[in-house]
Amino acid sequence: MEFRLTAPLIALVGPTAVGKTALAVALAHRLDGEIISADSRQVYRRMEIGTAKPSAAERAAAPHHLIDLCEPDEAFSLARYQDLALASIAEVVARGRVPLLVGGTGQYLAAVLEGWQIPRVAPQPALRAELQAEAERDGGARLYERLAEVDPMAALQIGPTNVRRIIRALEVYLVTGEPISTQQTRQPLPYQIRTIWLTRPREELYARADARVEAMIAAGLVEEVKTLVAAGYGWHLPAMSSLGYIQFKPYLEGETALQSCIERLKYDTHSFIRRQGAWFRRLPQLEQWAPGHPEWVG
Template structure:
């Protein structure tokens, strides 16, 4: 591995990206062990405490193998957007480098990874609770398609970048656009890092088989009970921690709004859609 922090070169780092269930966690840990690295998480669902099973959060053994950052540091209802992430990851990466260690950025959130690598300057717009409640109501009554259509009218460029199925990010983009902000992040003129990007790609059938096996394993490990505990704690289904795939679906089952079979089927379908979207992004 080349010298990490030569004064004449850009800071070096490794990046592991790919769709869900492709093996990013295992590879990032192996690379960190091999090259004196520290893993920096870029999967927003792993930020939150209490959602461990359904997010495939690294095990205690994994976390002990190498230093990890940005995992289990937020409460379920804490807001933490792209701008917050970029501020945090830049600070953490700089500290890792001062220890002459190698930052290993790992995750499937394309905006978070590319925002960091390309030095995005993301607009900061305060949350609008009234607008969010209105749009969440539209999503529930008319579907996410109706909310996404509003974004397409307000900011077509943002609509092209954002996953139309991610209601939280669609609503946030509308929030920024209506506040008069530019949802398009400003990129640095030059990429600030010398990054080796490792992209994982599996054939569709093999990836879908891995997704199904992982969901089965999560359910056997107590995923429904995990969701039940969150609901009993009073965590609303629109809380950031509950917006991960499967949590709302299983919460709907626990509330008697859908059958168990339907909740599991919807979770499988949404996870496959996410994997396709991630593959297209990367």
């Protein structure tokens, strides 16, 4: 693998359980690089197993950034992630090392690699609560209609089922008076980007994901979820409603058997894997690596 020496930025992306972490550590050694996480759940402290954070040995083997940034009940925005990621990339480059942006959260990856100019509108709790109440009362479709009236481009991009993003787009419009779509411009990054999309055959990927779920259960995932709930972190939080955690709510509330929740987690992980590709294929300077690629080691 050859990289030009003037400010490269390597993005290593791919679906859950494809093998990003092992390859990232291997490339960090080979390229004198540092790993910058692009995972929306690994930013939360106390959530180790369900988020598949790199192990202590992996973190010792290569520098990792943007892991364990906030508590599970702390708001963490896309804009905050982008600011931290760009600062980390610049710091790694200033040290004369290669930044490796590694993860599977497509929106995080796109925001950084495509140079999104994100509206800096702070969360408005009262407004969000009002919009959420409206969605619960009248249905998400009505809220989506409101967005389509004031920002048809954002409505088209978000779709009618993502209530959280619909609320955010309406929040930005109601605070600024400007559609969020007109505020989301692009600014090219001053780096030589190379995006490597790791892929595997679908059935192999599902099998790997299922095996990882079983390993998480053996490692104590259920106890981790119990501990978070006992500490007062509610299911309404983005951290607790994420993949690997919300699936255990029925079990902890005595509504179903543990095995049913485990099977639900496997099923939801497969669904998540299918959706991830929609983000990856839009990323710049993209190439795909499949098993057997001569550079895929680790």
